[in-house]
Amino acid sequence: MxxxxxxxxxxxxxxxxxxxxxxxxxxxxxxxxxxxxxxxxxxxxxxxxxxxxxxxxxxxxxxxxxxxxxxxxxxxxxxxxxxxxxxDPSGPVGLGVEVNVDYVSACVVDLAGEVRASAVLASDNRGIDAREVCERAARLARSLLSSPPVSGLRVAGLGVALPGLVDTTGVLRRAPNLRDLEGIAAAAVIAELLPELPSTVACGNEANLAALAELWFTDHEGRDDFVRVSGEIGVGAGIVIGGELWQGTNGLAGEIGHVFVDPGGPRCTCGARGCLEHIAGQEALLRAAGAYGGPATALGSGLGSVHELVTLARSGDGATLDALERAGTALGVALAAVVNVVDVPVVVLGGLYADIAPWLASAIVRELEQRVVSYPWAPTEVAVSPLGAGAAVRGAAGLAIRAVLDDPASWHPDTA
Amino acid sequence: MxxxxxxxxxxxxxxxxxxxxxxxxxxxxxxxxxxxxxxxxxxxxxxxxxxxxxxxxxxxxxxxxxxxxxxxxxxxxxxxxxxxxxxDPSGPVGLGVEVNVDYVSACVVDLAGEVRASAVLASDNRGIDAREVCERAARLARSLLSSPPVSGLRVAGLGVALPGLVDTTGVLRRAPNLRDLEGIAAAAVIAELLPELPSTVACGNEANLAALAELWFTDHEGRDDFVRVSGEIGVGAGIVIGGELWQGTNGLAGEIGHVFVDPGGPRCTCGARGCLEHIAGQEALLRAAGAYGGPATALGSGLGSVHELVTLARSGDGATLDALERAGTALGVALAAVVNVVDVPVVVLGGLYADIAPWLASAIVRELEQRVVSYPWAPTEVAVSPLGAGAAVRGAAGLAIRAVLDDPASWHPDTA
Structure with missing residues (x-):
């Protein structure tokens, strides 16, 4: 990964x-x-x-x-x-960049794990040429790096979070929600667009990087075993076991968004029916709640409409509460499968799900309680991520930071 | 485990x-x-x-x-x-014992992994007092050990396979299909009933032990990463990664039988609805095919009726072929979830599923192809176990053998 x-x-x-x-x-x-x-x-x-x-x-x-x-x-x-x-407050920082379905984002994180600066640009990237999407990300990153709080700092490396399956060569092999980026080594393209940066580049799946961010940057109370489910337009999971990311044989573990939960569901972008994403993904939720305002633009919608969802839920809107109940149930069913198969004691709700956790939690807990075979004596804990929507990009920056922390001698300020 | x-x-x-x-x-x-x-x-x-x-x-x-x-x-x-x-042909052997829902079995395996003797007793153990079930298993094991091919051999240890979740103390914590054994340290009870054996006892979940048997005793062509799904009355899976059993945080991984596949399904013994077991478990299959002959007894039914299922399928019986198609689809949906979440490249069909693989395979492959996100460039391989119904008990015996192979000095023939 x-x-x-x-x-x-x-x-x-x-x-x-x-x-x-x-x-x-x-x-x-x-x-x-x-x-x-x-x-x-x-x-x-x-x-x-x-x-x-x-x-x-x-x-x-x-x-x-x-x-x-x-x-x-x-x-x-x-x-x-x-x-x-x-x-050293002027010491190296990691640059994280995230390309997602309806936004690009960037952040600068120091060796202590503190976010020194961050930026998000809402923009629907579907149907847009891959190069243009990479340029959006690179422009945002360059603009962030020239902003006052971080403009003097030296960047140790670039980490890129991508919304799909990244193969061993850094190519985004499958991104059902962002088909134009399939077959592209997006991190390498973004790095080429930022020639002023050092050439150390890493990349990974956004849900996996969000799980690493949870591990690296939160006080997770010594819980070194958990699955973190990330709600975006796609739904992904990162599995951490023994304090390490579980990557699977090919580095492709954690694809929870296409776990079967509903035989009556519409056909998914992956080709199958009944995928979790179609009930609990961001757009599916917004549509069901009547809060979908069309594709994201820099001027609004997208991330903004999650706040609308929360507002509707707080106001007791029936359609919204129904949609949240269905999403919670579907998430519970899929997470129960993960817990039954992988055996992790903690489920962390991240991304969108952290914001709407109050309306999801009881359905998730109910399904876990009913479906997890070990629940009666080893009940699964449900926790809410404190990292918000920026977890993946922070994890991406973390890749660059960890490289310095793991091998401080690799850092040569003169060459950065 | x-x-x-x-x-x-x-x-x-x-x-x-x-x-x-x-x-x-x-x-x-x-x-x-x-x-x-x-x-x-x-x-x-x-x-x-x-x-x-x-x-x-x-x-x-x-x-x-x-x-x-x-x-x-x-x-x-x-x-x-x-x-x-x-x-040494008269060297130590491992004794494996399996207690399952509708049979008990035993086998004797030597250090080369060869089965020297084995026995199966069909007997429905549901609703039977736990002690009586353990006695059935111990009697079968004693009778096997006194049979000519193995009567002179020294037993290095006892391994016991159990159809449910075994905790770290060897207690069967949850066995939805064999409730009377819940809370019982069945392996310890069986060992007590066989005081003539050495006191080294190990136990584990039957699907996990079957997966270990696959790893230890078959020519699996260097495939050290696979999930093996075992069809019995319950449905379980064992996940092997890098040549080691994936046990999960609490040793409880692989509970695929209660993965959700059908919202219209009946309430499961676990309490939830839609569990895989209710479509692809042995009894569910036999019922749907009209081949269920009631609980297993020593005189027939049980294991025997799987042969009936095969005969019906070979004869082209419509209800049987429909039941197998539904079971294959359900298995494919659940296995796709495992492959998406854990990322293993090979699925091995074991137990009952090895016998009926010709009628399951195409539906399983179809669902994997449609649902596994990495399938287009990393297609999941579907293989059939050569071990048959005796895999779990052979894996149990393997626990005893591995203990000697891993630490030969632990073997003291005088004390055995």
């Missing part, structure tokens, strides 16, 4: 092993500083289990790389003053 | 590490001999990459343990005669 950066060497002969150890220790130190915010060398030694001498040497490397800065001795602490280490 | 034998130590301090290395080398040597059938020491050294001295020392240990025998020098080979090593 996530392509572009090489994996650290797995065959560890003599010198390679020493190199690997150094990389791991650097990553450990940088990760600890990033999480802590501020961290004296002594604390760093304590938290990493490394000697003070090793920590000092690692800190020097990280400072020289422009990843970490040393502040003034912190005299507020008890005992000897320590010079706190912190992330 | 599989419980009972301890895992080899994972924290490897000095002496533990040496012990682990020795265990791994012993396992490597024994596994190579088991696969080869006959193997000279020189060949063994070549195939394992170990020195001849190490191989000789390992062979001596394996011979002293009664696991391996050394034959007469094999003068048929070119070059220096080598004394071929082979598995």
């Amino acid at each position: 996530t392509r572009g950066w090489g994996q650290p060497g797995r065959t560890a002969s003599g010198p390679a092993r020493a190199e690997l150890l150094r990389q791991r220790n650097l990553a450990l130190a940088l990760g600890t500083i990033a999480r802590a915010g501020r961290c004296a060398r002594a604390q760093l030694a304590e938290q990493t289990g490394l000697t003070k001498a090793t920590v000092s040497s690692l800190a020097d490397v990280l400072i020289a790389s422009g990843l970490v800065v040393e502040g003034d001795p912190d005299r507020g602490l008890v005992g000897r003053p320590g010079s706190p280490l912190g992330l | 599989t419980r009972g034998w301890g895992q080899p130590g994972r924290t490897a301090s000095g002496p533990a590490r040496a012990e682990l290395l020795r265990q791994r080398n012993l396992a490597l040597a024994l596994g190579t001999i088991a696969r080869a059938g006959r193997c000279a020491r020189a060949q063994l050294a070549e195939q394992t990459g170990l020195t001849k001295a190490t191989v000789s020392s390992l062979a001596d240990v394996l011979i002293a343990s009664g696991l391996v025998v050394e034959g007469d020098p094999d003068r048929g080979l070119v070059g220096r005669p080598g004394s071929p090593l082979g598995l």
Whole structure:
């Protein structure tokens, strides 16, 4: 699913092993500083289990790389003053770009996982030439990067989230809702359109990247096993097991949008009938609620109409509440299949579903309770994502950040 | 899913590490001999990459343990005669026992994976006291062990296959088709009823064990990623990824029988409506084909009626062909959900479905083709298991065998 950066060497002969150890220790130190915010060398030694001498040497490397800065001795602490280490505020950031069915978006995320800047452009991309769609995304990204809060920062890499199945070469192989992009290596095209950026590019399916964002950027209370379902025009899921994204044999896992839930449903863009997407996808929901205002444009509709859906639901509109009840039931049926087959203890509602969770949750819980065979003694937890609609693009930026966090020595500020 | 034998130590301090290395080398040597059938020491050294001295020392240990025998020098080979090593034909065997809804079965499998003896007793176990069901299984196992082909062999351990969700303590937590066994540690009860056996007991869900049998005992052509669906009265699946059973967070993965396929279906034993089991389970199929002869007894029906189903299908019986078409469609819908969500490239039809595969396959392929989003460029392969109805019990016996193959030093013939 996530392509572009090489994996650290797995065959560890003599010198390679020493190199690997150094990389791991650097990553450990940088990760600890990033999480802590501020961290004296002594604390760093304590938290990493490394000697003070090793920590000092690692800190020097990280400072020289422009990843970490040393502040003034912190005299507020008890005992000897320590010079706190912190992330260099002008250090590298990751650029995330998302191409979705009815919008493009971009965001800039720093090593601490903070969003420094973000932008969304509502625009229906269906039926639009692939190159033009990539140009929309690249223009938005360039405009974002030139905006004041982030204009001076150096970009470590580009991550791209795509609404479909991405193969091992980065080609979008199937995107039922965005056929014109099929067969295109959209991330590579966007990267070519941004020649001012470094050449490190990764990409992945939007639901998978949203699940990684959940794992990386939220306080998920140690829940390292969950399925996160993302509601957009398409419906996708990302499965995280043991703190890692479950990618399947070909990197294509999580296609929940085409799980069968309704024999009477219309024919889906995938060719089959009864797919979840046709009851619980964004457009299907909006249509059923009478809130569909046509394709998204930069001037409105699209993302905006989700707010309309919420407004209608709050006002007690009958058609809207019926549509939400049907969507919740369909989601519950499909999620029960996932939980029965994969066995994950937590379901996270993301994207659109986070906004309308109050009206979906009881139907989802009812179906899980009825259908999940292990429910009576291991009830499935239903949680709501705090990340909102920006999860996937944040996960995409996260790919670039993780590459630096996992291998700090790969970051060479001079070449960025 | 599989419980009972301890895992080899994972924290490897000095002496533990040496012990682990020795265990791994012993396992490597024994596994190579088991696969080869006959193997000279020189060949063994070549195939394992170990020195001849190490191989000789390992062979001596394996011979002293009664696991391996050394034959007469094999003068048929070119070059220096080598004394071929082979598995000791009187070496340890694994005892597998299966308790299912309408039968109990037992089998004895040797270290090469060969079934030395097996027995099936058709008997409807629904509504029968749990202890009585366990006694049926234990009686069958004892009778099998006293039969001539295996009566002198030493049993290394007992593996038990159960038709439901087995928790980490070996308790059958949920068995919608065999409610009387819920809450019972059936494997432990059966082991107590067989005090003449060693105390090593493992157990697991029958569909998972059938998938392991597929992996261990068939020439699956290097396909280390597949989902195996087992048709019995219940319908279960075992998912193998990278040559390992995918167990899920709680060891409960693969519950495909309760995936939603038909909103008009009757209420299932699980409490929900529309479950796969009610269209594609054995009894549902037999009823729809007009071939249901009532609950299984030792005198007939049960397993026997599957043959009747095949006979009816071969004769072109309309109701039977309709029932098989519906079952194939339902299986295809549920398997498409598994493939979309988990991303496995191969679907293996096992149990009942292996017998009736000719009448199911086209509907299954049609649904996969229509519903699996990656199908156009990564078509799902549909294969038929060669193991027949005995796969789960063979997998159960395999648990006992694997324990010896993984740690040959754990086998002490004197104490067995």
